[in-house]
Amino acid sequence: MAWWVWPAALFVVCFALGIVAVPAGVGGGVLFVPIVGGFFPFHLDFVRGAGLLVALASALAAGPNLLRNGLADLRLALPLALLASASSIGGALVGLALPSSVVQTALGITILAIVALMASAKKSEFPDVPKQDRLSAALAIHGVFHDVARGEDVRWRVRRTPLGLVLFTGIGVLAGMFGLGAGWANVPVLNLVMGAPLKVSAGTSSFILSLVDSSAAWVYLNQGAVLAIIAVPSVAGMMLGARIGARLLTVLKASVVRRLVLALLLVAGLRALLKGLGLWT
Amino acid sequence: MSASDRPAVAEEQVRYARVLEWGARIGLAVAVVAFVLYVAGILPGQVPRDHLPALWSLPLADYLRQSAAPVGWQWIRLAARGDFASLVGIAILATASIPCLVAVIPVYARRGERVYVAVCVLAIAVLLLAASGVLVVGH
Numbered sequence: 020m021a022w023w024v025w026p027a028a029l030f031v032v033c034f035a036l037g038i039v040a041v042p043a044g045v046g047g048g049v050l051f052v053p054i055v056g057g058f059f060p061f062h063l064d065f066v067r068g069a070g071l072l073v074a075l076a077s078a079l080a081a082g083p084n085l086l087r088n089g090l091a092d093l094r095l096a097l098p099l100a101l102l103a104s105a106s107s108i109g110g111a112l113v114g115l116a117l118p119s120s121v122v123q124t125a126l127g128i129t130i131l132a133i134v135a136l137m138a139s140a141k142k143s144e145f146p147d148v149p150k151q152d153r154l155s156a157a158l159a160i161h162g163v164f165h166d167v168a169r170g171e172d173v174r175w176r177v178r179r180t181p182l183g184l185v186l187f188t189g190i191g192v193l194a195g196m197f198g199l200g201a202g203w204a205n206v207p208v209l210n211l212v213m214g215a216p217l218k219v220s221a222g223t224s225s226f227i228l229s230l231v232d233s234s235a236a237w238v239y240l241n242q243g244a245v246l247a248i249i250a251v252p253s254v255a256g257m258m259l260g261a262r263i264g265a266r267l268l269t270v271l272k273a274s275v276v277r278r279l280v281l282a283l284l285l286v287a288g289l290r291a292l293l294k295g296l297g298l299w300t
Numbered sequence: 301m302s303a304s305d306r307p308a309v310a311e312e313q314v315r316y317a318r319v320l321e322w323g324a325r326i327g328l329a330v331a332v333v334a335f336v337l338y339v340a341g342i343l344p345g346q347v348p349r350d351h352l353p354a355l356w357s358l359p360l361a362d363y364l365r366q367s368a369a370p371v372g373w374q375w376i377r378l379a380a381r382g383d384f385a386s387l388v389g390i391a392i393l394a395t396a397s398i399p400c401l402v403a404v405i406p407v408y409a410r411r412g413e414r415v416y417v418a419v420c421v422l423a424i425a426v427l428l429l430a431a432s433g434v435l436v437v438g439h
Contacts, residue, residue, distance in 0.1 A: 022349045064360040079324035086317035089309045097419045105426045116437040236394040237430035243371045247386035251335040
């Protein structure tokens with residue numbers, strides 16, 4: 020087979036993943052790693068490196084507008100991103116040191132857990148936070164954003180900041196180890212645990228990824244685990260697809276797309292698990 | 301509600317956004333242009349394109365042995381090669397947050413927000429540590 024066939028197929032698949040990722044409300048990285056790792060001939064080490072770059076490029080592209088609109092909050096993001104960024108280096112180093120079968124099995128279990136989390140997790144548009152915790156009050160983590168759908172300003176503050184810091188440290192390890200991005204974990208922690216409004220949680224999560232994935236991406240880059248032939252078509256395909264996905268947001272039925280994505284993740288998670296266990300090679 | 305009535309976004313957020321926008325644009329442009337030159341055969345790669353299918357399915361350690369690809373910052377010496385020229389763009393993307401953090405430190409310092417100055421400095425230190433190549437794993 021000609022050398023360009025798989026990279027061209029990768030571009031097409033990532034374009035399609037980019038289209039469905041936006042309406043499904045997930046980042047590209049969490050779809051990319053299990054699907055490309057499971058069904059393309061590339062070794063998982065290179066897929067994880069590319070997965071981090073897919074998530075990083077998406078976060079960098081979205082970051083400026085999210086910051087300007089107040090949907091990503093720097094005061095909320097920076098302390099959490101600092102810990103997650105440091106721990107993602109550890110995760111990346113551990114992930115590259117472990118045998119492939121162990122990483123593949125752990126990836127399968129993680130993806131299946133993500134499917135369960137996404138299928139069952141509740142969301143709270145505007146969580147009620149009657150009282151700030153002392154740390155977030157000391158750091159002045161609160162704000163106002165303009166909710167276009169409601170046509171009004173929404174004041175918000177957060178709670179349980181110390182627990183949020185601990186959870187983000189763990190999220191950083193997973194992001195670095197599996198190259199998944201981590202929006203699937205960031206948003207529930209920001210929204211349900213810390214009580215940030217859903218839109219601020221989603222925007223701040225995306226911004227946090229720009230710092231966390233930068234650290235982990237450097238580890239993969241310095242270890243030689245980033246191949247341009249895999250990373251660049253993936254990033255380009257996913258970003259172009261996401262543009263189309265954003266335009267189709269009003270046309271596609273989000274709940275149907277979300278179910279499709281969950282089914283895709285379920286198959287990819289099972290594939291990763293069985294591949295890691297040597298049962299589906 | 302007109303745009304002027306909307307809640308003001310903090311000065312440091314606007315500054316961070318402006319710097320990040322440029323870093324992301326430049327990084328992506330360099331990566332894509334270099335990649336196009338590589339796949340079009342205009343910039344030859346360190347690893348010939350025809351050899352890639354035999355290499356990309358190998359574990360990292362085996363790939364590094366068989367391709368003689370460098371680790372750490374040694375790849376920068378090969379930046380004129382198509383495959384490694386794309387990595388320059390990727391490195392710019394992975395570094396794009398550092399100038400943003402540098403840009404907001406004076407805003408926090410002017411307001412006397414020492415904790416946020418320290419958080420920004422530590423975040424820069426973490427990114428520099430990751431980029432330094434000092435942290436390695438055995439293959």
